Amino acid sequence: MPALEHILVVNAILFAIGAMGVLTRRNAVLILLSVELMLNAVSLNMVAFAVYGQVDFGNITGIVFAFFIIVIAAAEVALALGIVVRTFRNRATANVDEVNLLKW
């Protein structure tokens, strides 16, 4: 098994890459993809803690967490894509910096 630290570092890098995508992309769908990368990093972290900590803590709650994160992510993707499609129909753009109707 790889050491816990190595898994955590890999997940931190994945999370930072996702954050970079959220901060640099303009297209709403690509921002959503980056958010999914961040969610994946977090649920991988949950599973790593659960698998490595079950001897010490005697439960596998982290795995249940990862399962719930996947379900929530599916709901979130469906809703966000519905919003993106609706925005595109109304404003003819999927770029987040051009959707400034609520900007003061």
Add this chain to the structure above:
Amino acid sequence: MEDGVTATQVVFWILAVVMLVSAIGVVTAGNIVYAALFFIAALAGVAGIYLILTVEFIALVQLLVYGSAVVILILFALMLTRARERPQALFGRSRPLGIAAALGLLAMLIGAIVATTWSTPETSAAIQPVGLQAIGDAIFTIWIVPFIIVGVLLSIALDGAIMLASPDEDDN
């Protein structure tokens, strides 16, 4: 612990490198369809790491839900929202700032991980594979109420997505 580099560790690092390179492809690709394809590779890498961590159930759910359903939804949204008139800049004006912020976040996270002492088990034999039955027991006994709530939440969210995306009666 230090019993040399095992085959599992080699496979882990190969998967990690594939996953991270694909993730960089997702956030830097110049073509949005390529970004979606890189995303599939990154998800497959995550599923492989789940397999290494001996949780086959989560790896399967990952491939079924993310690798197929979410990716298909995202590809449809990409195709439905393509503006054909003019080539689109894919990156915002604040790109250098975003990269700097992400690097700062990474430095903070890695600093915190390195500074913490983790209680890693002495031998890899101490890590038990997590069986499917244990996961099922946990979900359907301790976590049954959150499980039901998340099911209701999922169906509400999907209904809401259909409501949002469907045309109004007075649209045209």
